[in-house]
Amino acid sequence: MEEVKNLVEVNVQETVTEMVKKAREAMKIFYSYSQEQVDEVVQAVAWAIYKPGHAESLAELALKDTGVGRYEDKVLKKRRKTMGTLRDLKGVKSVGVINIDVAKGITEIAKPVxxxxxxxxxxxxxxxxANIAMMALKGRNAIIIAPSPKGHSTSQLLLNYIxxxxxxxxxxxxxxxxxPAPVNKAITKELMSQADFITVTGSANNVHNGQTSGKPNACVGAGNVVSIVDRTASIEETARKIFLxxxxxxxxxxxxxxxxxxxAAIYEEMIEALKKQGGYLCNAEEKRQLQEAMWVDGKRNSRTLAKDPIVIAQEAGLIHPDAQAANFFMVEESGIGKDYPFSGEKLAVVLTVYKADDFQEAIKISKDILNxxxxxxxxxxxxxxxxNIEQIGYEMDVCRLxxxxxxxxxxxxNFNNGLNFTLSMGGGTWGGNNIGENLSYKHFLNITRVSRVIPEVVPTEEELWGxxxxxxxx
Structure with missing residues (x-):
């Protein structure tokens, strides 16, 4: 038995070693590419997923093999994120000299990680x-994907397209x-040990492994988005946005x-607006049924993970006609923490609703949820x-508000805000991450800073301590 185990470990190591070797050989060629050639490679990856029929095939296969999500939205996500990322990368320098600061005598030269x-x-x-590959390749890096076991077939199809x-x-x-399949913890860990740079988007365990691998990394933590609706909000418009x-x-x-x-001043009105968007407000018994369907022995039940609302209703035994026809479910909550699972990230069309006496209490509740x-x-x-907009910016320890x-x-x-397109978002030191911004091509660049002599600038003591x-x- 020990011999079999050792043989498996050797095979895993040899497989990854060979892949990394091929990646380095490819990078030797890639390193000589001009900016125009590099941009063509990025465009090729973008077109591989955006090309008519490709996003659809990838979405169909992903839904079939993972069982999570919604086909139409997966198609939209692939096309929208790809277009947005390509827009962000278009015209950006990432090869050779990317910046010259004459006053400071600094020339910046971009190189791969x-x-x-x-x-x-x-x-x-x-x-x-595809999103991460576009960013990594923009910096003339090679990239090796470690997909989840269920998502391997989709990633393999993407590889074929690329x-x-x-x-x-x-x-x-x-x-x-x-x-290669079957992907498991051993081969993923081996890849992380041999790579030069790691990025992890996914489970807490994978993120922890990436951040403790001893390698430079840009791993991102879990989300659990909470939104405040104050008494001045546009009710119908806000309800629509939350529903979407x-x-x-x-x-x-x-x-x-x-x-x-x-x-509290607009609580009832807001609940009614959310109902108009297809939200179903569970009563106490239905909330209990929903909790039992979503968590088994404290762990998320895969049978209700990112499923259509009708599936969740059936799993939870929600028989009310409005529940059967709902777009999403709402549960009222007052507690926060492990004894109140609805206060955490759910990966389900279930919205937890809290009532706050005023804006200050709303901030406190939101802080407690995120903590x-x-x-x-x-x-x-x-x-x-x-x-309120100014106050919450100062008070909330988040990287995106x-x-x-x-x-x-x-x-x-998004196309209507200034954040760069990505599917990986850092939480900064608050979230235990090395990065706080949205993952971008900049995280896949090493920069050589060439420093030239400039006229000496020495401050006086008076200027410093006056x-x-x-x-x-x-």
Whole structure:
């Protein structure tokens, strides 16, 4: 038995070693590419997923093999994220000299970080690999994808599409590879140990493994988005935005609204507006049934994970006609923490609703929710009160705060905000991450800073300590 185990370990190591070797050989060729050639490679990856029929085939296969999400939304996600990311990368310098600061005598030269290991989740087995690949290849890196076991078939199809495009433009195919099936923890861990740079989007365990691998990394933590609706919000418009965020792709995204905190002055009106969007408000017994269907022995039940609302209704035994026809479900909650599972990330079309006496209490509730889960990731505010908008910016420890936006679309970049498109969002030190911004091509660049002599600038003691001396003396 021990011999079999050792043989498996050797095979895993040899498999990854060979893949990394091929990646490095491809990078040798890629390193000589001009900016124009590099941009063609990025365009090729984008076209591989955006090309008519490709996003549809990838979405269909992902839904078939993972069983999570919604076909139409997966198609939209692949096309929208790809177009947005390509827009962000278009015209950006990432080869050779990318900046010259004459005054400081600094010239910046971009270089690759090396072979990138990208661990991606089953929720986005097509969109996430393509999105990260575009960014990594922009910096002339090679990338090896470690998909989830259920998402392997989708990632493999994406690889086929990308390699078809690479063949057209004469790019080395080994710039983009995926681990062979069956993918498991051992081969994923081995890939992380041999790669030069790691990015992980997915489960807490995978993120922990990436961040403790000893390798440079840009791993991102869990989300648990909470949005505040204050008394000045546009009720109907806000309800529509929350509905869109909550239900997109059956809530597979870390950026969909998990909880909403509503000021008491507009609470009933807001609940009614959410009902008009297809929300079903569970009574106490239905909430209990829903909780039992969603968690078994404290763990999320895969039978209700990112499923259509009718499936959740059936699993929970919600027999009311309105529940059977609902677009999403609402549960009222007052508690926060492990004893109140609805206060955490759910990956389901279930919205947890809190009532706050005023705006200050709404902020406190939101802080408590994020301190329990999702700290650093993001939150939202629906308001027309500039004072509230300013206050929440100072008080909430999150890297993204969206004002009057659809969270699931806006957090990862949108055409109507200034955040770059991505499917991987850092939570900063609040979330235990190395990055706080949206993952971008910049994270896949090493920069050589060439420093030239400039006229000496030496401050006087008075300039440095004058105000201090005047206040406290020498």
């Amino acid at each position: 090396g072979v990138v290991a990208a661990v991606v989740p089953s929720t986005n087995p097509g969109a996430t690999p 390699h078809e495009e690479f063949e057209k433009i004469g790019a080395p195919k080994d710039l983009f590879q995926i681990l 965020s909550k239900t997109f792709d059956n809530a597979t995204s870390c950026s969909n609204d998990n909880s909403v905190v509503i000021e 329990y889960q999702g700290r650093g990731h993001s939150c939202g505010l629906h308001s027309t009160d500039e004072k 969206l004002i009057n936006q659809v969270q699931v679309f806006g957090n990862g970049g 105000n201090y001396w005047n206040k406290y003396g020498k």
